[in-house]
């Protein structure tokens with residue numbers, strides 16, 4: 001969601017938890033319930049900071065039941081979707097099914113999908129189209145590996161991923177687009193990109209969106225940072241003018257830590273390293 005204040009775009013920060021292949025469907029209910037209570041006790045204002053979780057597919061029905069039953073303000077989505085809607089695609093999950101489960105968002109192109117499952121920009125483009133077809137907000141993940149960073153090609157590499165996944169799509173179709181910059185070398189390693197690195201790439205992503213579409217469009221797109229985000233480093237990362245939130249892996253499995261990350265406005269960093 002983006003609003004305008006005195007002619008300036010205000011992008012609502014999004015703190016999202018990617019559970020990856022962790023937490024079964026019973027644990028999922030307990031985790032989301034505890035998260036909601038903790039945020040409630042902390043007086044969390046969801047209009048100021050949006051909160052999403054990305055559980056495994058098998059957890060989604062339970063999360064839906066809890067969120068709708070208890071009227072929780074936590075959003076949820078899937079970690080992947082098929083580029084197809086139905087048919088002989090064993091093991092794949094359609095965006096139509098996700099929509100029916102109340103998902104509002106879907107991760108596309110997480111580096112672990114790119115690396116472990118060999119997902120290409122072409123396939124991710126088709127998945128993005130599928131997400132849009134079913135009214136799901138695509139959270140498009142991009143980012144470079146260590147070799148690319150060390151060679152100094154991280155910006156060109158990341159922007160090429162962005163361009164590849166968005167190919168052929170119009171600004172009108174992408175009004176809800178969220179981009180997550182996740183340098184692969186910072187994922188699950190405890191190494192975190194410095195606040196300057198996160199800001200540099202977020203600004204470059206926004207400039208690319210302005211070039212592909214318009215500045216006005218680019219100003220509305222939220223760009224998240226992901227990679228070893230913790231409560232002790234989140235405030236400085238999100239201080240970057242173009243960094244609009246965080247995609248959190250490991251730390252999102254710990255409710256107390258994740259709620260501290262969500263309350264990033266209330267505390268300052270105790271250290272940059274994860």
Ligand SMILES: O=C(CO)COP(=O)(O)O
Pocket residue numbers: 018110182186187188189190226227228229247248249250251
């Ligand atoms: O991959 C990530 C989120 O999608 C980041 O994971 P970590 O926060 O565990 O480094």
